[in-house]
Structure formats: C-alpha cells, structure tokens
Amino acid sequence: MQDTRSIDSTKANVKAYSKAGYGLAICHHGEILQGKFYDADGTLRRGLVTLPCDQYQAGAHFVPDASGILTVEPSFKKKALRAALVTLENLKERKVGGRLVVDSDIPEGWGLGSSTGDVVATIMAVANALEIELSEERIGALAVESETAADSIMFIDRCVLFAQRDGLVIEDFGGQFPAFEVLGFNTEPNSNGVDTLAFEPANYNVQEIDRFVKLRDIMRRAVQLQDAKLIGQVATESSEINQNYLPKLRFDDLQKLGLQIGSVGLQMAHSGTVGGFMFEPGAACLDERMAEATAKLVEWGFEITCRFQVGF
Structure with missing residues (x-):
C-alpha cells in the first residue's frame, strides 16, 4: 500500500534522508486501570494504566528517500502507514517518501495492543531515520493522531x-510499576477478538467515576510504596467495573480461582479478551500455584498466553 502525495520530490534533499531508521515497541497485556478521570483542569477524560508485557514485540524499519511516496510492507498495515505520514507531517518533513517494513508477533484482537505496537514502532523508526529524538509524550500524541485511540506502551520506565x-498524560505516578508476576490467559482463544475502534466506549455512571477517583489514589500509593498488593487491588476493582461493559467469560469463577491460588489481583483487558493473575515476586510455591491455575484455565477452554514479570 502506498500514500501518493502530490509533491515536487526533486526539491527533497536526498543526502539528508539517506539513514535507515529502526523502532521497537513491546505489547501490553490489557489494563491495570481504565475508566474516566479528572485532569488538572477538571476536565473528565477517558484514561488507562496499561500493563506492559515484553513477551511480544513489533519492529519497524524505515528507509527514507526523496520520492515523496510512502509504502508499507505488509500492505495491510494501514495504521502503520498513516503513523509514518502523521509523523513526517508533524516533523515538517512532508517531502520525504520511503519504504516502511513492519514485523510483529503481537497477536491481533486479544487486547495486547497489536496496532499500537505497529504505530509506536513506526513513529520511532521514522524519527530515528531523521535523527530526531521524540519524547514519550510526543510519541503518545502522534500515536493517538495516527489511530484515534492508543495504549501507553511508549512509556518505558514510567507508570x-x-x-x-x-494523547496526553493525565497523571505521571512518579515511578515504575512495583514488581509482580503475571500468568496471562485468553478467555476466548477461538474468537475474532475485539475491534477497539468499533467497540463503543463504556458509559460510566457517577458512582463508577467516584470509584475511579479512589482507585487512582490507590494506584498512586502502589507506585510510591512499590506495593504489588495495592496494584492488584486496583486491577481487580477496575476489572469488576468494566465487566459491566465488556463481560468476560467465567469472571466470577476467575475471581474465586484467584483467591484459591493466592494471587494479589485479577487484571483484564477492558477492550480485549485477555486477562491475568498477578502474584507477588518470590511468593511461596509460585510455580505450583501457577500450575494449579493453568490446569483449571485449560479445563475451562481458556488458553495460556504467557508468564511474564513487571517492574523487575
């Protein structure tokens, strides 16, 4: 697929655009928290705290040229192509064309941020090719402009x-996630997943918005104290609220199983089909408890996605 902008490509400086650029983005495993929150000006905005996951990745390779035409491989990566165009326009480099190649192993439709991975990796690759350093905030803004809604995987060491x-930060919690481990699973492995943009955003009521205020406070404390139990509490309560808008199979059973195996929290993708049990690092008999959970999840027809660590 290509973007055929009508420009005078002979005016482009070929020498300035000779460097290949690379970008790499991790996926996420749904959310810790998602709802509506007040920003510093009192505006109510939809917001989320993404659960980062490094088990899957998207990579982008961009070779700029003076053709004025952008192409992408594979051709169906339309959001990545748009991200390249948006980034070039924002960097005032409208005359630049080039070849974008995207390579990703992030499963689509599960709620792992597959499209955002493509988009963020592309933005980073284009900026890298032009030898321009972008802040995480600017990458976030460009990602949202490129695909309407984006997860916060561009924030590497910040919660x-x-x-x-x-496309803006409502609150920086002032640190990294506390350390915890996750046993991830897919509640609907044979489905086509969830189309994030087609999915109607949740219409949270006043009581739920009040709960989000409290969960935001707990989230802040969890980061400040590096407390896995507190962040697990946030994830569980946020999942309970969002169960009203995108129900997950056997949610009550998942909560009971979480108590049985001693997890500190249950996190779910609020616009996807994945979820995960959260555990404190170094918890006693952790392998055995995860094995017990795995056996039950498989019995229910769920599929294990991965086991991963956060905050280490």
Missing part, C-alpha cells in the same frame, strides 16, 4: 495514567 483518545 502513567494516559488519556488514550486525547
């Missing part, structure tokens, strides 16, 4: 509350 449809 933030990100407005996924406005």
Whole structure:
C-alpha cells in the first residue's frame, strides 16, 4: 500500500534522508486501570494504566528517500502507514517518501495492543531515520493522531495514567510499576477478538467515576510504596467495573480461582479478551500455584498466553 502525495520530490534533499531508521515497541497485556478521570483542569477524560508485557514485540524499519511516496510492507498495515505520514507531517518533513517494513508477533484482537505496537514502532523508526529524538509524550500524541485511540506502551520506565483518545498524560505516578508476576490467559482463544475502534466506549455512571477517583489514589500509593498488593487491588476493582461493559467469560469463577491460588489481583483487558493473575515476586510455591491455575484455565477452554514479570 502506498500514500501518493502530490509533491515536487526533486526539491527533497536526498543526502539528508539517506539513514535507515529502526523502532521497537513491546505489547501490553490489557489494563491495570481504565475508566474516566479528572485532569488538572477538571476536565473528565477517558484514561488507562496499561500493563506492559515484553513477551511480544513489533519492529519497524524505515528507509527514507526523496520520492515523496510512502509504502508499507505488509500492505495491510494501514495504521502503520498513516503513523509514518502523521509523523513526517508533524516533523515538517512532508517531502520525504520511503519504504516502511513492519514485523510483529503481537497477536491481533486479544487486547495486547497489536496496532499500537505497529504505530509506536513506526513513529520511532521514522524519527530515528531523521535523527530526531521524540519524547514519550510526543510519541503518545502522534500515536493517538495516527489511530484515534492508543495504549501507553511508549512509556518505558514510567507508570502513567494516559488519556488514550486525547494523547496526553493525565497523571505521571512518579515511578515504575512495583514488581509482580503475571500468568496471562485468553478467555476466548477461538474468537475474532475485539475491534477497539468499533467497540463503543463504556458509559460510566457517577458512582463508577467516584470509584475511579479512589482507585487512582490507590494506584498512586502502589507506585510510591512499590506495593504489588495495592496494584492488584486496583486491577481487580477496575476489572469488576468494566465487566459491566465488556463481560468476560467465567469472571466470577476467575475471581474465586484467584483467591484459591493466592494471587494479589485479577487484571483484564477492558477492550480485549485477555486477562491475568498477578502474584507477588518470590511468593511461596509460585510455580505450583501457577500450575494449579493453568490446569483449571485449560479445563475451562481458556488458553495460556504467557508468564511474564513487571517492574523487575
């Protein structure tokens, strides 16, 4: 697929655009927290705290040229192509064309941020090719402009509350996630997943928005104290609220199983089909408890996605 902008490509400086650029983005495994929150000006915005996961990745390779035409491989990576165009326009490099290649092993439709991975990797690759360093905030804004809604996987070492449809940080919690481990699973492995943009955003009521205020406070404390139990509490309560808008199979059974195996929290993708049991690092008999959970999840027809660590 290509973008055929009508420009005078002979005016482009070929020498300035000779460097290939690379970008790499991790996926996420759903959310710790998602809802509506007040920003510093009192505006109510949709926001989320993404659960980062390094088990799957998206990579982008961009070779700029003076053709004025952008192409992408594979051709169906339309959001990545748009991300390249948006980035070039924002960097005032409208005359640049080039070849974009995207390679990703992030499963689509599960709620792992496959499209955002493509988009973020592309933005980074284009900026890298032009030898321009972008802040995480600017990458976030460009990602939202490119695909309407984006997860906050561009924030590598910071835990933030990100407005996924406005492209801005509502709150920086001032640190990294506390350390914990996750046993991830897919509740609907044979489905086509969830189309994030087609999915109607949750219409949270006043009581739920009040709960989000409290969960935001707990989230802040969890980061400050590096407390896995507190962040697990946030994930569980956020999942309970969002169960009203995108129900997960056997949710009550999942909560009971979580108590049985001693997990500190249950996190779910609020616009996907994955979830995960959260455990404190170094918890006693952790392998045995995860094996017990795995056996039950498989019995229910769920599929294990991965086991991964956060905050280490």
